[in-house]
Amino acid sequence: MASMVAVQAKQPSFSVLPSSLSDFNGIRLTTSVQYKRKVLHPRGALHVSASAAKKILIMGGTRFIGIFLSRFLVKEGHQVTLFTRGKAPIAQQLPGESDTDFADFSSKILHLKGDRKDFEFVKSSLAAEGFDVVYDINGREAAEAEPILDALPNLEQYIYCSSAGVYLKSDYLPHFEIDAVDPKSRHKGKLETESLLEARGVNWTSLRPVYIYGPLNYNPVEEWFFHRLKAGRPIPIPNSGMQVTQLGHVKDLATAFVKVLGNEKASKEVFNISGEKYVTFDGLAKACAKAAGFPEPEIIHFNPKEFDFGKKKPFPFRDQHFFASIEKAKSVLGWKPEFDLVEGLADSYNLDFGRGTYRKEADFSTDDIILGKSLVLA
Amino acid sequence: MATLASSSSIVFTANPSSSTSTSSSAARSLALPPRLTLSSLSSSTTLSSLFSNSPTSVAYSTSSRRVLTCIPAFSVVKASAAEKKKVLIVNTDSGGHAVIGFYFAKQLLGSGHEVTVLTVGEESSDKMKKPPFNRFSEIVSANGRTVWGDPADIGKVLEGATFDAVLDNNGKDLDAVRPVADWAKSSGVKQFLFISSAGIYKPTDEPPHVEGDVVKADAGHVGVEKYISEIFESWAVFRPQYMIGSGNNKDCEEWFFDRIVRGRPVPIPGSGMQLTNIAHVRDLSSMLTLAVENAAAANGNIFNCVSDRAVTLDGMARLCAQAAGLPVEIVHYDPKAVGIDAKKAFPFRNMHFYAEPRAAKEILGWKGTTNLPEDLKERCNEYVQIGRDKKEMKFEIDDKILASLKVPVAV
Numbered sequence: 114m115a116s117m118v119a120v121q122a123k124q125p126s127f128s129v130l131p132s133s134l135s136d137f138n139g140i141r142l143t144t145s146v147q148y149k150r151k152v153l154h155p156r157g158a159l160h161v162s163a164s165a166a167k168k169i170l171i172m173g174g175t176r177f178i179g180i181f182l183s184r185f186l187v188k189e190g191h192q193v194t195l196f197t198r199g200k201a202p203i204a205q206q207l208p209g210e211s212d213t214d215f216a217d218f219s220s221k222i223l224h225l226k227g228d229r230k231d232f233e234f235v236k237s238s239l240a241a242e243g244f245d246v247v248y249d250i251n252g253r254e255a256a257e258a259e260p261i262l263d264a265l266p267n268l269e270q271y272i273y274c275s276s277a278g279v280y281l282k283s284d285y286l287p288h289f290e291i292d293a294v295d296p297k298s299r300h301k302g303k304l305e306t307e308s309l310l311e312a313r314g315v316n317w318t319s320l321r322p323v324y325i326y327g328p329l330n331y332n333p334v335e336e337w338f339f340h341r342l343k344a345g346r347p348i349p350i351p352n353s354g355m356q357v358t359q360l361g362h363v364k365d366l367a368t369a370f371v372k373v374l375g376n377e378k379a380s381k382e383v384f385n386i387s388g389e390k391y392v393t394f395d396g397l398a399k400a401c402a403k404a405a406g407f408p409e410p411e412i413i414h415f416n417p418k419e420f421d422f423g424k425k426k427p428f429p430f431r432d433q434h435f436f437a438s439i440e441k442a443k444s445v446l447g448w449k450p451e452f453d454l455v456e457g458l459a460d461s462y463n464l465d466f467g468r469g470t471y472r473k474e475a476d477f478s479t480d481d482i483i484l485g486k487s488l489v490l491a
Numbered sequence: 492m493a494t495l496a497s498s499s500s501i502v503f504t505a506n507p508s509s510s511t512s513t514s515s516s517a518a519r520s521l522a523l524p525p526r527l528t529l530s531s532l533s534s535s536t537t538l539s540s541l542f543s544n545s546p547t548s549v550a551y552s553t554s555s556r557r558v559l560t561c562i563p564a565f566s567v568v569k570a571s572a573a574e575k576k577k578v579l580i581v582n583t584d585s586g587g588h589a590v591i592g593f594y595f596a597k598q599l600l601g602s603g604h605e606v607t608v609l610t611v612g613e614e615s616s617d618k619m620k621k622p623p624f625n626r627f628s629e630i631v632s633a634n635g636r637t638v639w640g641d642p643a644d645i646g647k648v649l650e651g652a653t654f655d656a657v658l659d660n661n662g663k664d665l666d667a668v669r670p671v672a673d674w675a676k677s678s679g680v681k682q683f684l685f686i687s688s689a690g691i692y693k694p695t696d697e698p699p700h701v702e703g704d705v706v707k708a709d710a711g712h713v714g715v716e717k718y719i720s721e722i723f724e725s726w727a728v729f730r731p732q733y734m735i736g737s738g739n740n741k742d743c744e745e746w747f748f749d750r751i752v753r754g755r756p757v758p759i760p761g762s763g764m765q766l767t768n769i770a771h772v773r774d775l776s777s778m779l780t781l782a783v784e785n786a787a788a789a790n791g792n793i794f795n796c797v798s799d800r801a802v803t804l805d806g807m808a809r810l811c812a813q814a815a816g817l818p819v820e821i822v823h824y825d826p827k828a829v830g831i832d833a834k835k836a837f838p839f840r841n842m843h844f845y846a847e848p849r850a851a852k853e854i855l856g857w858k859g860t861t862n863l864p865e866d867l868k869e870r871c872n873e874y875v876q877i878g879r880d881k882k883e884m885k886f887e888i889d890d891k892i893l894a895s896l897k898v899p900v901a902v
Contacts, residue, residue: 284810395696
């Protein structure tokens with residue numbers, strides 16, 4: 114069961130334990146634990162890095178990215194608290210997660226219950242607790258970051274989940290971190306938050322994912338395709354289907370978030386985080402089918418301007434090219450995605466949709482509008 | 492981990508993703524046990540496959556499957572940039588790639604290397620009146636040597652001259668390149684470089700084309716890549732796409748300027764969303780120069796020889812218009828419906844054709860400098876300066892396309 118509010122004195126049980134750590138058994142979590150890790154550098158040289166366990170706050174953490182990130186951080190030996198309203202359970206066993214792993218995680222994960230829009234409460238509760246590092250996974254507006262910064266003047270690092278949606282639309286792609294951003298975009302709150310972090314002088318790092326996918330995705334990205342594939346329905350794709358987008362697996366994103374923790378090279382830097390390769394809309398439909406073991410789908414292209422869908426979206430992606438280079442994260446952080454597209458979609462399918470779970474019920478109303486009309490683009 | 496007994500105590504590890512730049516002096520001091528000398532290798536065995544832990548499914552190693560890493564036990568001595576090379580460029584006499592040799596020659600000469608350019612054909616041919624050939628005086632005045640001849644007779648043409656490195660920027664298949672490669676091998680050339688083509692990548696739903704991706708097995712260039720990987724100790728392959736730059740032998744941006752400056756619509760096949768890669772040729776030249784100057788790092792690798800950004804076909808039209816300071820009207824059409832030869836109508840492939848230069852960045856430390864918005868301004872200036880904007884031109888195919896678009900297309 115998850116523990117509430119106050120820091121519990123817990124026996125650290127590090128799952129990766131060289132024998133030199135036996136001296137540190139029994140130390141309470143309230144003191145920072147110093148242990149040395151021997152990391153085999155890929156080129157054969159030995160790298161010895163000192164890594165202190167940190168007191169970490171995740172804003173959010175019970176919905177998607179944070180579920181995986183919190184587990185990685187707890188496994189690394191950090192003390193992790195989730196700031197949520199408590200609408201979802203603090204710890205829920207993941208599909209594929211062993212009972213022992215889940216028991217370990219749920220015995221260690223901490224909860225700070227509150228509404229982050231209640232800025233006074235955020236400031237007072239965070240100030241009372243004190244945290245070394247904040248992962249702001251669900252922040253949308255700069256105003257939401259202010260009380261956190263005010264509460265924690267000695268914050269070591271503010272790690273922010275931004276979005277590649279901040280980039281100004283361009284004919285000249287991929288988006289690199291140096292590219293122009295769009296102050297009028299739907300994600301301008303993310304931009305304003307990044308600017309605030311820079312202005313406040315805190316040690317910040319911002320990650321800009323493109324489309325995130327993976328088990329437990331609440332955004333109907335892969336789920337949208339899986340519903341149609343399962344129902345044996347054609348996949349309606351706007352215009353040419355050649356639009357190029359990019360998906361990044363949530364576990365790879367979580368790994369990137371861990372990589373930047375305490376990393377000097379990440380200080381005051383922005384990183385695009387997504388998959389190695391991009392994909393066309395048509396290609397994505399085929400990849401979903403391949404990953405889930407469905408036959409190749411029938412794809413119908415349509416001109417969105419010819420229809421009135423009301424408030425509903427006929428397709429879950431922006432109707433434009435949208436992809437970003439992850440080269441900076443690869444070369445600066447030494448991070449790289451583990452999942453390629455079909456593998457990642459299979460992971461999502463096998464652990465989620467394929468087991469009968471999904472977030473949104475299938476809604477084929479816009480499909481039927483498209484299919485019902487006699488004129489369709491070839 | 493294979494350890495070879497050698498006097499310089501070098502340790503070999505199988506490391507597919509290694510980007511260690513190896514010391515060229517260490518590579519040269521490699522003492523192979525007799526059973527592993529190159530002459531004893533059959534044509535289907537490669538040096539790298541001997542050291543790989545898993546069977547290789549391709550007969551030659553690609554940068555993503557490179558399994559041989561040399562890690563000297565002593566401190567790494569980097570290949571000195573002061574080491575000057577004698578380089579031969581075998582250059583095509585026409586086409587989009589012709590300009591590559593021109594820039595490469597000038598860049599090498601500027602860095603103090605010795606350069607000979609062997610252009611296919613005859614110096615007196617009409618083809619030599621076109622750029623870049625009509626500017627070869629720039630190579631000569633920089634102390635480069637320019638000769639002409641048939642690559643099949645290369646030994647005779649070069650009259651016994653020897654070189655450290657050869658770039659074949661001519662052949663599209665083994666018939667054309669083999670004589671050059673064989674001569675190079677027998678005359679002691681250490682490094683063989685080949686201009687292949689990103690056109691050999693198999694079309695994919697998951698762009699971009701990345702080094703190591705599947706190629707069309709029947710493409711002529713593939714045969715060449717395989718052959719040189721087998722016979723040379725030091726080799727590298729470069730796969731370009733489209734390029735712009737003064738001295739270009741083939742129209743690229745000019746196709747757009749021709750229409751934009753005359754206030755004509757720009758007909759683009761398909762959706763106009765097709766992504767392509769258009770590099771300034773100086774980026775290709777800098778990549779080749781890095782490969783010559785750090786042969787050890789380049790060795791055994793395929794490099795996409797392109798800029799680090801893609802542009803859509805519509806985007807290219809817009810950028811050209813912006814560079815010219817003029818408006819543009821883009822019209823889209825279906826080549827099949829209009830009944831015209833797509834290749835004659837439009838200078839780019841009607842599909843996503845988009846490679847990224849990831850190997851060059853990771854392995855050579857190469858950086859792209861192409862900046863289409865800026866570079867196209869310079870190109871437009873030259874376009875106007877040579878008076879091409881005033882030139883009389885016919886647009887027969889365009890007219891046919893535009894006429895057909897006035898007819899409603901039945902669904």
